[in-house]
Amino acid sequence: MEYISEHGKNQLDKIPLDTSIPRTERFKNDPYRANTYIIHTKEPINAETPTKLLIDYRYTPDKLFYNRNHSPILDLKEDNYFVEFSGELKQTGKISLEDLKKMKKRTVEAMMMCTGNRRSEFAEKYKKAAGLSWKGGSVGNGVWGGVSLRDVMEKYFQPTDKAYHVEFIGGGQQDSADKYETSIPLEKAYDYDVILCYEINGQPLSRDRGFPLRVIVPGYTGARMVKWLSQINFRVNESQSSHHQFDYKLFLPTMELSKVTKADWLKAETIKEVNINSYICNVTEGDVIQTPFIVKGYAYCSGNKIWRIDFSIDGGKTWTQATILKNPLHTDKQTKYYGWTLWEYKLEEVKSNQNMQLCVRAFDTVLNTQPLEIENIWNFRGFMNNSVHRVNVTASSKSLNNTKF
Amino acid sequence: MEYISEHGKNQLDKIPLDTSIPRTERFKNDPYRANTYIIHTKEPINAETPTKLLIDYRYTPDKLFYNRNHSPILDLKEDNYFVEFSGELKQTGKISLEDLKKMKKRTVEAMMMCTGNRRSEFAEKYKKAAGLSWKGGSVGNGVWGGVSLRDVMEKYFQPTDKAYHVEFIGGGQQDSADKYETSIPLEKAYDYDVILCYEINGQPLSRDRGFPLRVIVPGYTGARMVKWLSQINFRVNESQSSHHQFDYKLFLPTMELSKVTKADWLKAETIKEVNINSYICNVTEGDVIQTPFIVKGYAYCSGNKIWRIDFSIDGGKTWTQATILKNPLHTDKQTKYYGWTLWEYKLEEVKSNQNMQLCVRAFDTVLNTQPLEIENIWNFRGFMNNSVHRVNVTASSKSLNNTKF
Numbered sequence: 001m002e003y004i005s006e007h008g009k010n011q012l013d014k015i016p017l018d019t020s021i022p023r024t025e026r027f028k029n030d031p032y033r034a035n036t037y038i039i040h041t042k043e044p045i046n047a048e049t050p051t052k053l054l055i056d057y058r059y060t061p062d063k064l065f066y067n068r069n070h071s072p073i074l075d076l077k078e079d080n081y082f083v084e085f086s087g088e089l090k091q092t093g094k095i096s097l098e099d100l101k102k103m104k105k106r107t108v109e110a111m112m113m114c115t116g117n118r119r120s121e122f123a124e125k126y127k128k129a130a131g132l133s134w135k136g137g138s139v140g141n142g143v144w145g146g147v148s149l150r151d152v153m154e155k156y157f158q159p160t161d162k163a164y165h166v167e168f169i170g171g172g173q174q175d176s177a178d179k180y181e182t183s184i185p186l187e188k189a190y191d192y193d194v195i196l197c198y199e200i201n202g203q204p205l206s207r208d209r210g211f212p213l214r215v216i217v218p219g220y221t222g223a224r225m226v227k228w229l230s231q232i233n234f235r236v237n238e239s240q241s242s243h244h245q246f247d248y249k250l251f252l253p254t255m256e257l258s259k260v261t262k263a264d265w266l267k268a269e270t271i272k273e274v275n276i277n278s279y280i281c282n283v284t285e286g287d288v289i290q291t292p293f294i295v296k297g298y299a300y301c302s303g304n305k306i307w308r309i310d311f312s313i314d315g316g317k318t319w320t321q322a323t324i325l326k327n328p329l330h331t332d333k334q335t336k337y338y339g340w341t342l343w344e345y346k347l348e349e350v351k352s353n354q355n356m357q358l359c360v361r362a363f364d365t366v367l368n369t370q371p372l373e374i375e376n377i378w379n380f381r382g383f384m385n386n387s388v389h390r391v392n393v394t395a396s397s398k399s400l401n402n403t404k405f
Numbered sequence: 406m407e408y409i410s411e412h413g414k415n416q417l418d419k420i421p422l423d424t425s426i427p428r429t430e431r432f433k434n435d436p437y438r439a440n441t442y443i444i445h446t447k448e449p450i451n452a453e454t455p456t457k458l459l460i461d462y463r464y465t466p467d468k469l470f471y472n473r474n475h476s477p478i479l480d481l482k483e484d485n486y487f488v489e490f491s492g493e494l495k496q497t498g499k500i501s502l503e504d505l506k507k508m509k510k511r512t513v514e515a516m517m518m519c520t521g522n523r524r525s526e527f528a529e530k531y532k533k534a535a536g537l538s539w540k541g542g543s544v545g546n547g548v549w550g551g552v553s554l555r556d557v558m559e560k561y562f563q564p565t566d567k568a569y570h571v572e573f574i575g576g577g578q579q580d581s582a583d584k585y586e587t588s589i590p591l592e593k594a595y596d597y598d599v600i601l602c603y604e605i606n607g608q609p610l611s612r613d614r615g616f617p618l619r620v621i622v623p624g625y626t627g628a629r630m631v632k633w634l635s636q637i638n639f640r641v642n643e644s645q646s647s648h649h650q651f652d653y654k655l656f657l658p659t660m661e662l663s664k665v666t667k668a669d670w671l672k673a674e675t676i677k678e679v680n681i682n683s684y685i686c687n688v689t690e691g692d693v694i695q696t697p698f699i700v701k702g703y704a705y706c707s708g709n710k711i712w713r714i715d716f717s718i719d720g721g722k723t724w725t726q727a728t729i730l731k732n733p734l735h736t737d738k739q740t741k742y743y744g745w746t747l748w749e750y751k752l753e754e755v756k757s758n759q760n761m762q763l764c765v766r767a768f769d770t771v772l773n774t775q776p777l778e779i780e781n782i783w784n785f786r787g788f789m790n791n792s793v794h795r796v797n798v799t800a801s802s803k804s805l806n807n808t809k810f
Contacts, residue, residue, distance in 0.1 A: 164738045185740030190595055237737070250770060252713060252726065269712050269770040276773065302771070307674055308657060319781075321657065332642070333569045335590030365655060365674040366707070367782050367789045368681065368773055376724075377772050384772045 001329075003059035003143055003201035012061050030073045031207050034063050040132040044069040045208075048114075048137035051281035055296050058327070058342060059109075060140035062206045068114045068138065070243070071171060071178035074228045078212045083196070085156070087234035088163035095156060097212055100196060103147045103155070108193040109329050109339035110218035111300045112225060114138035115248050115271055118279070118389075119382035125390075126374045129382025130257060136279040136389070139298070141340040143329070144216045145199030148192045149232075159186060159234050167239045168215050168224070169231035181241035182224050182248075184217055184272065186234070193218045193338065196229065218338035219302035221271050221384075223248040238270060250379055257380045273302035276370055277386040278309060278343075278362040288394045295322075295345040297360055297389075304364035306341035313347070313395075315357035316372060316388060322360070350395045358391045406734075408464035408548055408606035417466050435478045436612050439468050445537040449474040450613075453519075453542035456686035460701050463732070463747060464514075465545035467611045473519045473543065475648070476576060476583035479633045483617045488601070490561070492639035493568035500561060502617055505601060508552045508560070513598040514734050514744035515623035516705045517630060519543035520653050520676055523684070523794075524787035530795075531779045534787025535662060541684040541794070544703070546745040548734070549621045550604030553597045554637075564591060564639050572644045573620050573629070574636035586646035587629050587653075589622055589677065591639070598623045598743065601634065623743035624707035626676050626789075628653040643675060655784055662785045678707035681775055682791040683714060683748075683767035693799045700727075700750040702765055702794075709769035711746035718752065718800075720762035721777055721793060727765070755800045763796045 004012070018035035027043040037047035048066040057064065081097040120133040149166075153159065165183040172178025188194060197216045198205060205211040210227025217224045223243075238244060249268035278299035283289060299306045310319040322345035329339065341362070361370045371377055374387040409417070423440035432448040442452035453471040462469065486502040525538040554571075558564065570588040577583025593599060602621045603610060610616040615632030622629045628648075643649060654673035683704035688694060704711045714727040727750035734744065746767070766775045776782055779792040 164740065187596070187740050191592070250712065250772065254726070269710065271771060273709070273771045275771045304678070305674070307655065321659070335569065335592050363782075366676060366678045366680045367655065367784075367791065369776055369781065371774055372777060376774065377768075379772075386772065 001202070004057060004061060008057055008061075011056070012063060015063065027072050029075055033067070033208065036064065037067070038135065038137065040134065044071055045073070046132055048134060051135070051137045051279060052284075054137055054140070055281035055298065055342070058141065059143055059201050062200050062203065062209055065140040065142070065200075065209060066114060066138040067208055068222060070180060073207050074171070075207060076212055076228060081212055083213065083229060084231040085234075086231060087167070088160045088236065089234050090158045090160055091156075093156065095152065097198070100147045100152070100213075101198065103151060105145055106148050106192065106195055107143050107145045107199075108195060108216065108218055109141065109143050110193070110216055111139060111141045111338065111340040112216075112222045113274055113300070115221045115223050115383045116381075118277070118385040121374060121385055121387070122378055122382045127378055128257060129378065129380055130260065131382050136281070139300070139340070141298075142200045143202070144195060144197045145202070146195040146197035146213075146216070149189050149194045149196055149215070150192050152196065153189065162236050163234040165235045165238050167233040167235050168226035168229055169233060170210070170214065170226040170228040180226055180243055181239050182226060182244040183235060183239035184220065184224050188217065188220070188272075191218070193336065218336070219273055221248065221274055224272070244270070248383065249381070250383060251381065253378055255380050260380060263380070271383060274300065275384050275386045276301035276362055276364055276368045278360045278370065279389050280358055280360050280391050283358060283391050283393055285391055286393070287391075288396050289347065290398045291347050291349045291395050292398075293347040293395075295347055295358060297343055298340045299343060299360075299362035300340040301362070301364045301368065303336045303338055304366060304368070305337045306362050307365045308363040309341075309343040310361045310363070311345040312359040313356045315390065316359045319361075347395060349399070350397050352397070354395045356393055356395050358393060359388050361388045406607070409462060409466060413462055413466075416461070417468060420468065432477050434480055438472070438613065441469070442472070443540065443542065445539065449476055450478070451537055453539060456540070456542045456684065457689075459542055459545070460686035460703065460747070463546065464548055464606050467605050467608065467614055470545040470547070470605075470614060471519060471543040472613055473627060475585060478612050479577065480612060481617055481633060486617055488618065488634060489636040490639075491636060492572070493565045493641065494639050495563045495565055496561075498561065500557065502603070505552045505557070505618075506603065508556055510550055511553050511597065511600055512548055512550045513600060513621065513623055514546065514548045515598070515621055516544060516546045516743065516745040517621075517627045518679055518705070520626045520628050520788045521786075523682070523790040526779060526790055526792070527783055527787045532783055533662060534783065534785055535665065536787050541686070544705070544745070546703075547605045548607070549600060549602045550607070551600040551602035551618075551621065554594050554599045554601055554620070555597050557601065558594070567641050568639040570640045570643050572638040572640050573631035573634055574638060575615070575619065575631040575633040585631055585648055586644050587631060587649040588640060588644035589625065589629055593622065593625070593677075596623070598741065623741070624678055626653065626679055629677070649675070653788065654786070655788060656786065658783055660785050665785060668785070676788060679705065680789050680791045681706035681767055681769055681773050683765045683775065684794050685763055685765050685796050688763060688796050688798055690796055691798070692796075693801050694752065695803045696752050696754045696800050698752045698800075700752055700763065702748055703745045704748060704765075704767035705745040706767070706769045706773065708741045708743055709771060709773070710742045711767050712770045713768040714746075714748040714750075715766045715768070716750040717764040718761045720795065721764045724766075752800060754804070755802050757802070759800045761798055761800050763798060764793050766793045
């Protein structure tokens with residue numbers, strides 16, 4: 001199956017690479033990237049794609065996928081690539097990428113998001129939070145190909161009774177500061193859709209995506225989907241690494257930014273699943289919109305079906321339902337929906353200029369929905385902002401503007 | 406482990422049984438029940454326990470558990486009790502309860518709720534919905550003992566590649582109208598905590614709870630937890646039974662009660678997981694509260710940890726955090742939290758009588774929370790009401806009332 005239209009492919013090829021970025025020694029081997037990125041930091045690269053462009057593709061092209069990194073991009077070879085299985089296993093050992101690729105290939109459509117997606121709105125609309133100012137583009141949706149971790153566990157590496165967590169280790173060399181380690185509950189690893197992944201949208205992963213191997217944990221935040229995967233370690237407790245213990249955790253709103261040195265990270269909650277969210281992609285704050293106009297956006301949650309999208313043009317006073325676009329990959333037999341959902345709302349023609357506050361909120365099939373006010377969910381690290389997305393615009397009319405006075 | 410305090414036990418024994426209920430022929434064999442129930446229908450019995458009493462017990466005694474039925478209570482014997490495994494299996498067959506009990510026993514703490522829990526508030530606060538007027542007491546929390554369905558599948562009954570759903574069949578005789586059939590995705594059945602259950606809180610199930618065997622599907626609505634389980638059928642599609650296809654589904658708010666005959670049930674969404682919810686248990690609308698006072702309640706979701714309880718005394722304008730009570734069964738190794746969470750909020754002494762609107766809302770560890778307004782989630786069948794629970798009270802003062810004028 002083609003995961004991109006001919007139109008999209010042509011358009012994509014035309015996006016030039018930015019070769020101008022100055023490089024320090026440590027990052028000199030990073031690849032060149034699309035010049036459409038909104039760059040938050042260059043070294044390491046942390047960048048997102050404007051949502052107006054992102055929304056053109058149901059399956060996010062590798063080239064446009066958000067880039068979240070803590071260190072330089074590795075340049076690894078497929079030959080002699082091994083993954084080590086260690087810790088609480090009946091038998092530990094190594095398996096080569098070659099052997100993994102001989103196993104049954106599974107594909108899973110899954111969205112991936114940075115835990116800080118939509119963080120910028122905290123500062124814009126309520127109160128500053130610590131971290132990079134991600135807008136709504138640190139998210140993407142891929143069709144990931146690889147081998148199910150569960151299949152590998154069943155065939156080669158059975159956990160002992162003491163295994164409760166599965167730690168993924170990737171990034172730089174063993175003991176290097178560039179190593180990235182994090183864990184998920186063993187229970188989640190029994191989901192066949194957790195895959196050791198070597199393909200996105202039918203193509204090999206790029207280096208930025210984690211070539212030659214990464215893990216995909218559908219429904220979880222991107223922080224758990226380790227790139228350049230080299231080791232899988234079965235543990236009694238959660239990963240004790242700094243990325244796992246001192247980041248991507250949730251604090252009560254009483255933990256203010258000014259008290260950050262007092263934050264008790266070890267007692268805070270490790271973020272796993274993503275929460276339900278939705279975003280208006282092709283309109284930004286202050287835009288003048290020529291009506292009629294099709295508003296477009298995405299929605300996602302951690303695995304339930306997105307059932308209903310509510311749209312408001314009056315700041316949330318009244319709501320009507322937007323149209324959910326049919327996903328060609330969905331089947332009757334599907335019980336988990338890890339991919340994002342695209343939706344559209346037709347803004348009818350207005351007779352005179354009108355100020356509107358556009359709002360969107362999603363519901364899943366068990367009526368989980370998003371909080372109306374951003375104050376409700378502020379946390380000092382600015383994670384998991386899923387408050388109702390609000391965009392103030394002026395709606396104008398094509399016919400009004402065409403009138404000759 | 407004792408799941409009930411000595412105090413609780415004594416109190417419980419003192420609750421008399423209601424032997425006065427008139428019985429028609431069809432229901433003459435129903436057991437007698439605690440006279441504390443709020444009864445919605447007598448035949449079949451549909452009844453809940455007042456939340457003020459319910460909240461006295463972290464682990465709901467069988468005697469006080471809500472009773473939701475579509476037919477008379479069966480009177481089955483343990484001897485020669487079999488469960489049939491049929492459908493998309495590599496080998497079909499039967500297994501006796503005796504053999505099930507010889508397998509590894511698992512216990513899981515899990516809350517259970519009627520899909521219509523808190524339905525009454527739709528009519529009281531917004532708009533009538535169809536169904537029994539359950540208040541907040543059609544919920545309970547048990548420690549369920551039994552054998553993991555997954556263990557049984559691994560040992561005896563492996564699904565074929567065509568199995569996507571697991572149908573549970575219980576209730577009356579085969580082909581009887583009293584039979585109750587519903588299904589869950591096979592994926593969920595890989596959760597070791599889905600159990601074929603013969604015990605609650607260390608005691609055999611009562612007949613009302615499904616003696617001698619029922620299924621417990623932690624995190625799912627009670628409608629999937631079939632009592633008097635007699636058959637497990639592996640299927641390509643969801644159960645086609647009337648209880649599964651024509652009830653416990655979600656409709657858009659545009660489906661009004663007046664259009665009910667036009668409801669397209671087959672296209673509506675099957676409710677599986679419960680949504681996040683919380684409830685004020687020991688105060689009811691219009692109460693006069695002598696302050697200081699400890700407000701008590703429950704909260705739950707479909708398996709994440711309840712992380713934070715917000716409490717408001719001004720109708721939701723301002724919120725502070727209530728105290729989450731420590732659960733003695735929780736361990737460091739736990740990654741799923743299927744039991745309910747109990748919380749308390751201390752209402753400080755007021756100096757003069759005050760009208761207050763008490764509100765509660767829960768957050769889980771990924772910031773899922775409850776909608777503020779009940780209008781947002783109305784659906785014509787009144788399912789899954791998880792809007793912020795609001796109770797109007799007058800707070801008074803003990804010292805004020807003791808003053809002699």
